[in-house]
Amino acid sequence: MPPSLVVSELSRRRLLAWALRAGAAVAFSGCEGSKSKESTRPGVxxxxxxxxxxxxxxxxxxxxxxxxxxxxxxxxxxxxxxxxxxxxxxxxxxxxxxxxxxxxxxxxxxxxxxxxxxxxxxxxxxxxxxxxxxxxxxxxxxxxxxxxxxxxxxxxxxxHPLGLFYNKTVLRKAGLDPEKPPRTGDEYMAALEQLKGHGIQGHWVSPFLFTGTFQFETLLWQFGGDLFDPEGTRATFDSDAGVQAMTWMVDLVKKGYSPANVAQDADYLALQNGRNAFNWNGIWQINALKEVPNLEWGVAPIPRIGSQQAVWGNxxxxxxxxxxxxxxxxxxxxxxxxxxxxxxxxxxxxxxxxxxxxxxxxxxxxxxxxxxxxxxxxxxxxxFPPALAGINDALVLIDRAVSQAVLGKASPADALKAAAAQATQVVQHNRKKYGA
The missing domain is CATH 3.40.190.10 (Periplasmic binding protein-like II)
Structure with a gap:
């Protein structure tokens, strides 16, 4: 199982699930399992x-x-x-x-x-x-x-990185090749335009952590930005790259490629139901989609929308x-x-x-x-998220900025600026709390 632990010919390990950020518990159910009991067998x-x-x-x-x-x-x-x-x-x-x-x-x-x-x-x-x-x-x-x-x-x-999940049946109906998902920003926008011409909103933008925040972070890195400065002293996701990333997402809603006010997980369900074509989601959906009857689907790397390849992962x-x-x-x-x-x-x-x-x-x-x-x-x-003690207290503020901007409650620049100011206060407080 674990790709990392090692030695031997198959050598070394692995691991995953997804991190629920402080207070943002999105549905991946889980509850207490049975308590461990010490073995009663002698010498074990x-x-x-x-x-x-x-x-x-x-x-x-x-x-x-x-x-x-x-x-x-x-x-x-x-x-x-x-x-x-x-x-x-x-x-x-x-x-x-x-x-x-x-x-x-x-x-x-x-x-x-x-x-x-x-x-x-x-x-x-x-x-x-x-x-x-x-x-x-x-x-x-x-x-x-x-x-x-x-x-x-x-x-x-x-x-466990984000990936581009796509509905082959929907692509075929719109005259697109179901075996050649878009790999670049131009290809992606061309596909969305063609889908729109057939009455299909191809990419539903989620205002939630799963998976709106992961999309924003992916785009931020693709446009050359980062979440925090190298020293972990201040938030930098409100940079020009961050505004570009958030604007790209918001524009999908403004231009009709996505409906407004997408509910939690509605983007993923729409992919299954043939109501959209693309869904940026995590590897955890692979086996779940295999269980959906009569669904023709595929998965590919996230397209390069910005100037460089990058993708959120954990x-x-x-x-x-x-x-x-x-x-x-x-x-x-x-x-x-x-x-x-x-x-x-x-x-x-x-x-x-x-x-x-x-x-x-x-x-x-x-x-x-x-x-x-x-x-x-x-x-x-x-x-990956930065290796800073208490970082999830700061990351949850990005979720808030994504929600504010995607739902049209604030401009991308204003939503990011407000969140980054608070996130900077959090990381500076954590430096004092846990040591620089």
Missing amino acids: ITLRFWTGFTGGDGAYIKKIVEDFNAATPRVEVKMTTYMWLDLFQKLAGAVISGQSPDIAVMHVDDIPTNAARTLITPIDEVARALGLQESDYTSRMVWQGGLYRGKRYGIPLDM SHQFVLPRQPSQDPARQEAARAFLQYMSQRSIDWMKSGQVPVLKSVAESPEFQSLTEQNQLAQQASYIH
Whole structure:
């Protein structure tokens, strides 16, 4: 499963789901799973493993854990699944009470905050023991994503970028080639114009985090901008590049390529129902769309609208929560589990993930996964949220700016300027709170 953990020929790991930003809980259900219980079998080491894989990917991780337990009679992994927000809230209490899990999964933007709060521990030695190195990975960004203040806290499991999902039937009806989705801004606008001529609003712009904010961030990077300055002292998403990105989205509504006031997930449902042609969404939709009867669809890399290739993405990474005491036997058992996950990386990719290890990405097994292979083409230019403690408190303000601009409550420039001013206050406060 995990593309990152390593060694051995299939070598190294992966991880994913999607990060619900503070207070912006969008529906990916999840609730508390059954509590882990220590094994009653003599001589068996029980590892507690916490994840937030509550969707369709949960069945894949569960199967890998079951196979590990069957293959290693002296080590038993007890997996507990929580909704992502619940996982982080419960982790703090578990660490304080001395009941923390042995292994957990987090998104890259959650690692800095939990590292700064000393809820997770540096794992540079574990990475070295597993033989992990940057050259093994498809993206420098995913390798760097596990670092905080020069120390490694996360071992990459996977990546989950945005992709262009398209309805082939709708494209065919509009006279467009269903096997050649647009790759450039000009091609994309030409396709939207042709769809509009056939009474179809081809790209519904969402005013919500899923997936309006991810679209804005993708476009911001494509136009050459960034979310924050390199030092993490101020927000920069209100730059000229940011205004260009937001204006592009708002213009889709103004020019009739998108309806106004799109409801949460309505853009994705419209793709399924043949009411639009394109939907910028995450890899998590791959297996869900396969279950929709009689739907002809495809997925491709996000078109290059701006001056450079870029796409929003995130990564699941393995972390080791802080323990009240160090047990060498348990540490060795944890390394064995992480290595096993690495060896089963291709099985995890079937849940809809994109591999982080070159050996997995280049393998015939992964090449046969048509949809995932399309999105893996974006690996070299995926962008992640910045590695700043408390960053989600600032990122949620981007969601607000997207909502204000897309719904026509403020101009792109005004919405971004107001949000950036508040986000700057947040990151400066966090620098004092967590240390610069």
